[in-house]
Amino acid sequence: MARIVFDLDGTLIDSAPDIHVIANQVLADEGAEPITLAQARDFIGNGAAVFVARMRAARGIGDHRQDHMLAQFTRRYDTATELTRPYPGVVAALERLIAAGHKLGICTNKPIRPTRIVLQATGLAGYFDVVYGGDSLPVHKPDPRPLDTALADLGEGPEIYVGDSEVDAETAQRALVPFILFTEGYRKTAPALIPHTAAFSNYDDLFGLINMLETEAA
Ligand SMILES: O=C(O)COP(=O)(O)O
Ligand SMILES: [Mg+2]
Structure with missing residues (x-):
């Protein structure tokens, strides 16, 4: 066996549809435009910190927002199951x-x-x-x-x-x-x-x- x-x-x-939703909530809080589902799917695979870094890069948001956006993303992640x-x-x-x-x-x-x-x-x-x-x-x-x-x-x-x-x-x-x-x-x-x-x-x-x-x- x-x-x-x-x-x-x-x-x-x-799980990409749920991750897409919380990603766009975090971006909206930053006053940024949403990412597409295809982008969200593409950004998954190297963990939450890399996901957030990739979505920041896609929306031209600087490194200085990483820790805050990761904390917001992590906070929402637990309920992202629907x-x-x-x-x-x-x-x-x-x-x-x-x-x-x-x-x-x-x-x-x-x-x-x-x-x-x-x-x-x-x-x-x-x-x-x-x-x-x-x-x-x-x-x-x-x-x-x-x-x-x-x-x-x-x-x-x-x-x-x-x-x-x-x-x-x-x-x-x-x-x-x-x-x-x-x-x-x-x-x-x-x-x-x-x-x-x-x-x-x-x-x-x-x-x-x-x-x-x-x-x-x-
Ligand atoms: O990138 C993630 O957060 C998770 O991706 P994995 O389950 O494919 O390892
Ligand atoms: Mg995988």
Whole structure:
């Protein structure tokens, strides 16, 4: 049985619509124009501080507003769950993996508090034995340590990381862990340019893919 760690935003849940809303509330407080949903999606992946820095840059707002805007963004983040949904087939795939005896975890750059809240709100919390957020350790992805730690917490067995982005691919590479790319999330480049062991676009295919990788590794 494998230890399977998942990324969160753009992998298990489509959270960009909620993040878009709070981003524009923070920008409105600054007297700035809103960003688009596509921009919000593009800015996700390196954690909240980088998200805020990217949205500031998009609206020409200087560094001196970073700390204030990050604090406002963080304050709103806990309640940003209304529009967020698991991708189609996620729940069934997680049920199947657990029924087959796999151990599941999460390694995301989203801060741990909104991570836990959105996992509860979407009904996914119960599927994961370990959850690491972007501020759970002093370092975050693409540093391999959060992924390494999550895998170590899950015990024994083959390792797999499932994610949607360039950051996830780099993290897996640095941790020497096979990487499965979900192609329908928030990646910025073509799947062919993102190093991966396997890729999928439909959660109905994930169980078979993991079985195949386990058989190949055995
Ligand atoms: O950038 C974030 O805050 C979270 O993104 P991730 O769940 O894809 O790591
Ligand atoms: Mg992601």
